[in-house]
Amino acid sequence: MNKALALAAFSLREILSAPAYRALIASTLFIAAGAMAISNLFLLENIKVQLDLLWLGMSLLTTFYVLVIAGSLLAQDFTQGIASLFLPHMSRSTYLRARVFGIIAGLLLLLAVMTLVATATLAWGLNYTPTAQAHGVSWWAPLMLSGMTLLQSLTILSIVIFTCSWASGLVEMMLFSGVFTGLAFLLPSVMQTMTSTEVMAEVPDWTAALIHAVDYLFPDMTGARIALAIAHGLPLPPAELTWFLIAQMGYIMLLAAAGFLLFSRRDL
Amino acid sequence: MALGLCLYGMSLFHQQTQTTDRPHLFTEGLPPAAQKVLAGPFAGAAADFNLLAVFSIYDVIRTQSRDHNALWHKLHARLTAAQQLDPWFWDVYRLTTGLMAFHERGTSAAVELLSKGANARTWDWEMPFMAGFLAHDFLHDDKRASELMSEAIKRPNAPPLAVGLASQFLQASEGSESSIRFLFYLRASLPAEYRDVINARIARLQLAKKRETQP
Amino acid sequence: MTNICCSNLSKSYQGIQSLVATSLCLKQGSVTGLLGPNGAGKSTLIKCILGLVQADSGSVDIPAHVRIGYLPELAQLPPSVTAWQTIRLALQLSNKFSDKTAPSLLLDRVRLAEKHWHKPLRSFSKGMRQRVALAYAIAGDPQWLILDEPMSGLDVMGRKQFLEILLELNKQGIGMLVCSHIVTDLVRLCERVLLIHQGSIVDEINITEHSMSEAEALESRLMQTAEYSHE
Numbered sequence: 001m002n003k004a005l006a007l008a009a010f011s012l013r014e015i016l017s018a019p020a021y022r023a024l025i026a027s028t029l030f031i032a033a034g035a036m037a038i039s040n041l042f043l044l045e046n047i048k049v050q051l052d053l054l055w056l057g058m059s060l061l062t063t064f065y066v067l068v069i070a071g072s073l074l075a076q077d078f079t080q081g082i083a084s085l086f087l088p089h090m091s092r093s094t095y096l097r098a099r100v101f102g103i104i105a106g107l108l109l110l111l112a113v114m115t116l117v118a119t120a121t122l123a124w125g126l127n128y129t130p131t132a133q134a135h136g137v138s139w140w141a142p143l144m145l146s147g148m149t150l151l152q153s154l155t156i157l158s159i160v161i162f163t164c165s166w167a168s169g170l171v172e173m174m175l176f177s178g179v180f181t182g183l184a185f186l187l188p189s190v191m192q193t194m195t196s197t198e199v200m201a202e203v204p205d206w207t208a209a210l211i212h213a214v215d216y217l218f219p220d221m222t223g224a225r226i227a228l229a230i231a232h233g234l235p236l237p238p239a240e241l242t243w244f245l246i247a248q249m250g251y252i253m254l255l256a257a258a259g260f261l262l263f264s265r266r267d268l
Numbered sequence: 269m270a271l272g273l274c275l276y277g278m279s280l281f282h283q284q285t286q287t288t289d290r291p292h293l294f295t296e297g298l299p300p301a302a303q304k305v306l307a308g309p310f311a312g313a314a315a316d317f318n319l320l321a322v323f324s325i326y327d328v329i330r331t332q333s334r335d336h337n338a339l340w341h342k343l344h345a346r347l348t349a350a351q352q353l354d355p356w357f358w359d360v361y362r363l364t365t366g367l368m369a370f371h372e373r374g375t376s377a378a379v380e381l382l383s384k385g386a387n388a389r390t391w392d393w394e395m396p397f398m399a400g401f402l403a404h405d406f407l408h409d410d411k412r413a414s415e416l417m418s419e420a421i422k423r424p425n426a427p428p429l430a431v432g433l434a435s436q437f438l439q440a441s442e443g444s445e446s447s448i449r450f451l452f453y454l455r456a457s458l459p460a461e462y463r464d465v466i467n468a469r470i471a472r473l474q475l476a477k478k479r480e481t482q483p
Numbered sequence: 484m485t486n487i488c489c490s491n492l493s494k495s496y497q498g499i500q501s502l503v504a505t506s507l508c509l510k511q512g513s514v515t516g517l518l519g520p521n522g523a524g525k526s527t528l529i530k531c532i533l534g535l536v537q538a539d540s541g542s543v544d545i546p547a548h549v550r551i552g553y554l555p556e557l558a559q560l561p562p563s564v565t566a567w568q569t570i571r572l573a574l575q576l577s578n579k580f581s582d583k584t585a586p587s588l589l590l591d592r593v594r595l596a597e598k599h600w601h602k603p604l605r606s607f608s609k610g611m612r613q614r615v616a617l618a619y620a621i622a623g624d625p626q627w628l629i630l631d632e633p634m635s636g637l638d639v640m641g642r643k644q645f646l647e648i649l650l651e652l653n654k655q656g657i658g659m660l661v662c663s664h665i666v667t668d669l670v671r672l673c674e675r676v677l678l679i680h681q682g683s684i685v686d687e688i689n690i691t692e693h694s695m696s697e698a699e700a701l702e703s704r705l706m707q708t709a710e711y712s713h714e
Contacts, residue, residue, distance in 0.1 A: 006575040010561075010568070017563040017603065038316070041323065043459060044358045052312035059309065081555035084535050085619060088553055089576035152309065185308040193301050222309035231312050232356045267496075267536040 003090050004098040011073070011102020020069055021106065024061050028114050031057030032121040039125065047134045050125045051231035054118045055145045058111070062153040065110055066160060067177055070103040074164045075173040083268055092264050100161065100256075107153055111146045118142035136233025144230050148223055151248050156181050158252045161259035165266060188222050191215045223248075297321060297345060300352040307353060315354035322346045322363055330464070337373075344368060344377050351381055355388030365398050365454060366462045370469045375406040386419065393426035397433075398454075405447050429453075448473050485511045485549045485626045485658070492531050492541035494524075494682075501527045503682040504541065509660055511626070514653055516669035516690075517662040518705060519679035525662040526556060528679070529631050532660075549627060550577075552620030552657075554613075556631040562605035566590060566615045569604065570622060577623030593618040593648055610641035617645075621652065628652065630661045634668050646671055666705065670698040680708050 015021050035053035039046040077083040077099065086095050119142045126134055138144075160177045167173040193199070194211050203211070223244050229236050297303060297318060307314035325343045329336045347368065350360045364381045368374035382399035389395050400416030403409045420426055433450055448470060455466045490506040502524045509515055517525045530536035532543050533553055545551070560569060567586050574580035574589075590600055593614040604612060613633065620628055633649070634642045649672055653659060663669050669676050671693050678686035685708055690697055 003576050006572060010564070010572045013568060014561045014564050019563075038320070041320065042316070042359050043362055043462075048312070048357065049316050049359075052310070052316050056310050056313040076559070080559040081557065082559050082561060084530075084533070084553060084555050085560070085573075085616075086576065087535065088533070088551060089623070186305060189305045189308055193305060224307070224309045224311045227309060228312050228354055228356065234356065265537065268530070 004094050004101070007086060007090070007095065007098035008101040008105065011099050012105045014073070015069060015102065015106035016109075018069060021065070021110075024065055024069075024110060025113055027061060028057075028110075028117045031061070031114075032117045035121055036124060044133050045232070047122070047125050047129055047137050047233075048231045050121060051137070051141055051145065054114075054121060054142065055149070055227050055231065058114050058118070058145060058149040059152060061114060062107060062110060062149050063156060063181070065107060066103075066153050066156040067174070067181060069106070070157060071160045071164070071174055071177050072170070073103065074099065074160060075170045078164055078263075078266070078268060079168070079170050079173070081268070087268070093260055096161070096260060096263055100157070103157065104154075107150070107157075111150055111153075114149075115142050115146040118145070134233070138233060141230050141233070145227065148227055148230075151245070151252075152223070154252050155184060155248060155255075158255035158259065159184065162255045162262070163259075165259040165262035185222055189224070297349055300349040303349050304353060311353045312357075315350040315357050315360070318346045318350035318353065319357075319359055319363065322350070322367070326367055326462075330461075340368075340371060340374060344374065347381060348377075351384055355384065358389075358392075361385045361389075361395055361398070363462070365402075367465060369398075369402050369406075370465045375402055379403050379407060379412075383416065386416065391423065391425065393420045393423040393430055396420040396423070397426075397430050401447070401450055445477070448477070485546060487532065487543075487545050487549070487551075487627060487660075489528075489532055489543040490541055492528065492538045492543070494527055494531060494536060494538050500682050502531065502538070505679075505682065505684055506541075507677060507684060509627070509658060512653075512656050512658045513675075514659040514661065514673045516673035516676040517660065517679055518664065518666065518669055518676050518701070520664060520705075523679045524682040525664075525679055526631055527682075529629055529660065529662055533629060550623050550625040551627045551629060552623060552625035554616050554620045554628065554630045554633055556635075560604045560612055560615060560619075563603055565601045565603055566595060566607070566611075566618075567600045569615060570618050573619040573622035579622065579624065589618040589622055590615070592621070594644060610637050610645070613637065613641075613645060614648075617648065621657070626656075626658060628657055628659045630659060632663055633661065634663065634665060642668065666702045667695075667698045670694070670701060676701060678705060678708055 031054065035050045035057065038053060039050040042049045083095065086098075090098070119139070122137075122139070122142055126137070156177075159180045160173075163176045163180060164173045167176055191211070191214060195215050200208050200211075226236060226241060226244060298306070303314055303318075304311065322343055325339055325346065329339050329343070347360055347364050350357060351364075354360070361382055364378050364385075368381075369378035379399050379402045382395050382402070386392070386395035386399060396416045397420035400413045400420060403416060404413035407413075420430060451466055451470045451473070455463050455470070486508060488506075488508040491504045492502050492506070493500070493504050494502040505524070505528060507515075507528075517528065519525050527536060531538045531541075532545075533551070534543070567590065570586035570589050571580060574585050579585065587597075587600065590597075595611060595614050595618070599607065599611060604615065607615065617633075620630075628649075630649075634645050637645060646668060649659065649661075653672075659672070661669065661672060670690055673690055676688045676690060677684045678688065686704060688701055688704065690701075
């Protein structure tokens with residue numbers, strides 16, 4: 001068996017046997033039940049509410065998975081000497097790649113369960129909703145939301161890899177990963193507000209230029225409008241979707257590459 | 269962040285028993301721009317939580333017999349926030365029409381919200397039609413009503429009923445009869461617990477019509 | 484030959500010199516001890532040899548075919564997997580996983596009772612974890628074992644058993660570099676002890692009798708060194 005594959009499989013086994021991961025799998029059912037119960041309170045767009053809550057639930061679960069389970073796995077590896085068990089057998093980049101593959105496999109499994117549960121919830125919702133009120137909502141909606149969540153989680157994972165590659169202690173790694181993740185998702189909406197015409201009219205030219213520069217550096221990684229369009233069963237805006245995918249993939253690759261590079265030089 | 273959003277939403281959900289004495293941020297919510305920033309990718313869910321707060325506030329209005337002005341203000345704030353977070357959300361506009369539009373000081377705000385809805389839901393004839401109806405019947409702003417209704421009947425799925433009603437509304441003599449017909453149509457699309465305000469309006473119009481026809 | 488040599492290794496962390504131009508040579512099959520107080524640079528030297536820490540200057544010469552097993556300090560192991568799964572991974576990574584009995588043989592070799600093999604490592608005592616870590620280190624059939632504080636924190640029985648296992652492994656031809664600040668353990672195990680202080684090897688003592696008197700002599704040398712530098 002290939003060494004990287006063996007370590008990836010071991011990492012997945014490690015994740016699957018962690019009690020926190022099992023709790024996450026079990027919470028998918030709670031999220032579905034919550035979505036069904038809350039959406040029933042609404043008047044017309046119950047399916048939209050259901051999909052909103054499923055998307056929120058998926059994101060919460062996977063964010064927890066990446067930040068806490070995957071984050072602590074890498075942080076323990078780097079700070080408590082677990083990585084040194086594997087490194088005599090392979091290069092640093094092979095080791096990190098194998099660990100990341102294992103983490104992604106765990107993420108895919110979690111998302112697969114969530115997609116199944118979300119599809120069953122949607123089926124239940126569509127069964128009780130008049131066709132006119134569910135107009136445009138597709139059976140693919142849970143899968144599309146899972147795709148969005150996957151992209152979102154990979155962004156967080158790249159943030160975790162990047163942070164763990166240079167931070168020195170477990171707490172520092174977890175804290176910075178959490179803060180950067182929060183920033184990555186809050187900054188776009190802050191920038192959107194700051195680049196509004198009213199704000200731009202009030203600030204001096206150089207400040208406006210600075211705000212625009214930051215806005216270009218941090219494109220909207222939240223995909224909020226795309227998630228809304230999916231929940232409403234509206235056609236996805238192709239330009240926005242393409243730009244979102246390109247920006248997100250670009251950031252993932254950039255951060256992960258920086259993380260791998262820094263890890264290859266860090267002291268363990 | 270998402271966890272914070274969830275906790276925030278849950279706090280809203282438990283407010284039905286709150287009175288106006290509580291700090292405004294809890295019942296009125298954060299300003300829409302701040303909510304939008306905090307919601308990040310979950311603008312849809314944040315809009316849903318605002319509507320849950322609307323249900324709670326309306327419940328208090330229905331069950332408590334005292335001055336409700338502050339509560340109506342909060343209800344409006346919640347609807348505005350929900351509209352800004354998710355401009356495509358049909359329930360926001362249905363609640364705006366059902367709860368606010370026929371309230372003394374709510375019509376103008378309702379027309380404003382529905383006009384925004386008309387801009388966002390470009391495929392939907394009901395938003396501009398509803399806004400036009402309110403502008404005509406309550407605000408007596410026929411210029412605006414005409415603009416909105418013309419917009420409504422241009423939309424691809426506008427039914428003949430809407431086209432007919434629009435032309436009748438714009439003829440002042442047909443006003444009250446058409447209004448009653450439209451209100452009945454509107455009432456049918458709302459659940460029983462949200463029909464009180466519309467029922468009262470229909471009763472008033474019918475009474476006025478009766479008086480007009482009696483010698 | 485499978486000698487390990489390093490010369491003039493220096494390393495500093497945020498301006499504090501942890502290793503100062505340190506050189507040493509380990510002969511095939513020998514057991515060398517590194518003795519020094521906390522913060523003397525023992526672990527840094529070991530990590531430099533293993534490539535876990537990049538030295539600022541100097542070189543490490545390890546022939547390409549040499550297999551090294553490493554037992555890190557505190558032997559942290561993935562907590563949610565079992566001992567058996569961990570050892571199977573070690574065998575897979577060393578291309579030595581032949582059949583399902585191979586991990587069992589290794590766990591048996593480090594005297595871990597069979598009833599613990601399929602329990603998650605988080606439920607293990609420190610001594611048991613240490614033995615699993617040792618099994619992991621020897622899974623690749625190494626010529627060298629590098630052990631960082633292998634017996635610290637173990638009780639008397641645990642230390643005795645662990646020492647016996649290490650002596651047995653040495654009899655089978657495995658050379659060792661053992662870093663510790665417990666003098667008696669080093670005297671029982673090693674042929675020579677290098678005294679390390681403030682990042683430099685300051686003395687080299689050959690152990691011939693592995694007796695208590697040698698341990699006492701070594702301890703007083705260590706104390707002298709520490710006091711001298713303190714003055």
